[in-house]
Every structure is written in C-alpha cells, then in structure tokens.
Amino acid sequence: MSRRTYNLPPLSTLTTFEAAARHLSFKNAAGELGVTPGAVSHQVKALEAELKVPLFRRVHQRVLLTAQGAQLYSTLLRSFTEIANDLRAIRESGGEKRVTIGATSAVAQLWIADVLAGFWRDHPDVTVDQVISDHGFGKAPTIDMYISYGQDHRAGWEQRALYCDEMIVVGSPAMAERLRNATIADIAAERLVHLDAAEGHWTTWSDWFRAHGVPEPEARGLRANNSMIVLRAAMDGQGLALGWRRLMAPLLESGRLAVCGPHRMASPHGYYLVSRVDSELSTPARMLREWICNALQEG
Template sequence: MARHLPPLNALRVFEAAARHLSFTKAAAELNVTQAAVSHQVKLLEDVLGAPLFRRFNRRLVLTEAGQAYWPDLRNAFDQIDLATRRLNRRSGPQQLRISTLQSFAAKFLVPRIPRFQARHPKIELMISTSPLQVDFARDDFDLAIRLGGGRYPGLYVEHLMDDYAFPVCAPQLLAGRHPLRRPQDLKFHTLLHDTAVLPEEKAPTWENWLQQAGVPDIDTMRGSGYSDTSMAIQAAVAGQGVAMGRRALVIEELAAGHLVQPFGPVVKNRFSYYLVCPKANAQGRLVAAFRDWLVEEIAQAGLNGPDQKKPGLKKPAAKGGRPNGRA
C-alpha cells in the first residue's frame, strides 16, 4: 500500500524545532531562515490539522499533539541517520566500531592492536571509551566490551574472562627502609585508590582486600585517589604507592618488570569481562574476526580461567529482564 506521509522537509524542520524548542536554532542547524522554519511548521500543522507549538513572547512550547508526535519522529530520523552511516561505511573502508572502558582500552586492548591489524589489514578499528552504556539502536557501535554481571537483555552476550585483584607496586618498594614483604607492611606505604570502583561488597577495593587478607588495622581512608584504573596503575609504576591491580590491566606491566605483586591473596571480582553486541551483529564477519582474535589474545596472556568459553559465536543472549539493547 502507498504511504500517505506529510511533506518530509516539513517533518525535518519540525523535528529540529522541537528538539531545540527554538525556530532560530532550528534555522541555524538547517541553514535556512527563521521565516522558512515558521512556514514549514505551519504547513505541517495544516496537513495534520492540529497545532504543534504554542508560541509565547520569547519561548516555544510543544502542544499535547506536538509532544505525542515528536519522540516517534525523532527516533525515525535517528534510524535513517544510522542506516545511512552504515551504508556509507559498507562502500568505504571496513570499520569495526567498539565501545569499551578507558582502562581496558589503554592497558589491554590498544597495545595488542598491531597484531590484529597484521592479521586483518583491511579492517579498521574505531575504539571509543566510556563508562556509560551503549544504546545500539541509537549509537553507531558494532560491539562493546563491558565489565559487569553479564545481564544485557536483548543482546548477544559472551563471557571473555574473569576479573581478579591483588596489590601491585614498583620493584623498588620491595627494598628500602620498609620493604613490602607481607600485607601488614602496607601501613608504611601510600595506598593508591581506584575511585571508579564502587565501594560495594566484593568490589576490588582496599577495604575488601584487606578484610580478606586478615589485616584489620590499616587505615583505608588514607592515600591518593584516581578516577580511572589506568591512572592508578601508572602511579604505581612511578613508585608513588601500592595499587589494587586488576589482572588483565597489569599483566603487561608485570611481565615487563615495571610492577611486581608483593604478596597475596588474589581476590576474584564479582564482575567479569563480556563481549556484547546486537544479535544481528554476532555472526557478522567483522565481529567474528575481532572476537576470535581477542579470545586468542586472552588465552595467550594466560587470562582465561576455567569458565572461559571455546571459540565460536554460539552462546545465546542473556536471559531475564526486558530487552533494552544497551550494554
């Protein structure tokens, strides 16, 4: 059946005006005059038979009809924009867009990218870092790597590796006036805190680690705080104190001798690393190539524990909860 749509240009103008709640700002975005915006909005109101804005002296307010119409229209334009960008990417270089945490990108992923590029020279990786969830219906990402509980409703979810925490420091702190030989020696050293870690039960914080180590008499409120794990690790490399190292993020520094693990225990985090993507992307060639390479890197680094899954994108999406397409 033929679609009976309002004029598309009028819809585009209304969406911009509703988003800005300003004819002036909409005109600037669309590179037209304010009078042209007003004309297109009036045209759309005539076609729909309902006013979309209430016009006051210096402000614009959506009517009830406008409030009901705009969200669906905005989503439709978002989908058109996303589809267009994806089509343009298919005709150009093959790009794989990845969202992950800044610490994981800096300390694990980026140092290994040359090996991926050597294996797949025609695939360009575009890596973006953020602690916020990705909305795959809105954001132009192919997959995400997340540290969490593994429950991402409506998405393909695959366990990559578990997360473990333990103290790390520069080698010089093993010597000197107060050498680090046992957990009790931490009272003579600066504690480096990763403030990005939520202070909850079983989180890899100094308080939780010292409790499991059976060392109750060390003040965990003292020391320096860093809003990102990678900064806390760099401070430890510089000899500024002792950090709570996350296994996947310090393995290269340990191997290079920039950091050492003075003692245990090693504590397992309740969160793990997961590869997350829309189900439609899971069997895609680019996602599969990256996933297989990443699993190999994790195995070669000795980071895959007993729960590590074998290669192959076969695991279904996590069950439970309402699908929201976010990770």
C-alpha cells in the first residue's frame, strides 16, 4: 500500500512550491505565506529531494524554474484553480456568498476599507475576505481580484484601469512647516523613509529624484517592506516618505500627514483592478468588481 493517499508529497510542500514558482522569489512567497524565506527554501528542498530533480535554478539572487519545475507549477496552478472554483461553487450552492480581494497594506487601510463598508451596507449577505500583501499576488488561485499599482502582466486576467495619482513628499506637520518652501536639495538632505517593495515597478525615491533631474543622495534613513510602516514612520517625524495624494487623502485630511515642499510628480503607473474573467467569477464577485469601479467614478 502507498504510504500516502495518491502517493502525493505533503500538501504544505506543494502549496509552498506553487507560491515560490508564481512569484519566482522565495522572499515574496514567504511574505504571502506568513513564514520566513528559510522556511520556503526548506520546503522546496524537501520537495526536490523527494522528486529527485531540481525544481529551481539559482541564478545570482534570483530563482528560475527548471523544465520539471515549470511542468509541476503548470499542473498545480491548473489544479488549485479548479479546486478553488469548485469550492466557490459549493459554497454558493450552500447559500454562502464569499469574495476574496487582495491589496497592499496602504490600499487596504486607506481606501478599500471605506469602499467595502459601503458595499456591505448594500449587500450584507456577502462576505468579503481581504488578503493583504505588499509582495504582489500574481495568478493566485484563492484570489478573485486584487488592486495593483501598474498592470500585472503575469496574471493574464482582466485588468481595469482605476485611476492615476500624483506623487508627493509627506512627513509630519512639523516637518511640513519647516520644509514649506523646500528645494529638491533640501529634500535630499533630509532623512528619507524607503519602501523596499518586492514589485519591480513600484515608484521609489530614485525615480523621484531622477524625474526632478538630480542624482539620488547616498542611501540614508529608514527602510521598511510594508507601505503602512513607511507612512507611520513619516507621521512620527522619523523622516520623509513618498506617497500618492489621492490614496493618502484620509491621512492628509486628518492632519496626521502633511505635504512637504511644493514639488509634485505624476505617478508613473496607475492603479488597476485585476480580476478573474467573468466565467470564473461568482455573481457576488462581479457585483464587488462593479461596485469598486463605480465608487471611483463617483468619488
């Protein structure tokens, strides 16, 4: 008799491998799964040892799928997606209406929370699960839709443009008062709070200084891999942060953050709602998608 039903490896190793393959990053997979990169590496090595083939090629600081890894990832993605769709259909047949939406920590807290509050008032029978990640989502089987800064070409799903924003420098009210007429050189001399985002298209201080025709100052200040931690540091007067005016409107209107200096920059990317195609979305998911798009048009 087989030591395991269907002779499959443990599900934990398969789900960990799928996340690492989807992100092509152990670090980003760890962020999604809520574990350490070392734990992801351990699970992947255990799976490779069981299958007796390498699934990833380590190239400098990147990982790429081998032919066997790509084959396994394709099968898992197709299988997990089919399972997720079947579970969704079963839940709906049992009367449960559930939608899952993903967003970064800042988008979730500063924008999506208010949108969902309005949606729940009109549709109290629909349960909306939020998945928060600053490491991207890709074509995650358990996600119906997510908010992306810039188009996510890896997903292969429908992508609706939501809005473009304006990038500004923000800090505590005291710093804003001191830097009211600041030059770019003045900004460069301040302590900066950097977002170490996993997504390569995320706008950084390097982009900001380049757009204003000056070299980026030598690295100094604070770094964080969570956008709300970056904004919290700026609110606490620990340094200056880059932000999106429309997204940060609640913090600006409440006075917790303030604009530092007169400089502006058109956001290089817009925000998009990335969702499954209609045939893969439940009726509640389609309702939420339209609600989000309509809320932006009215806002």
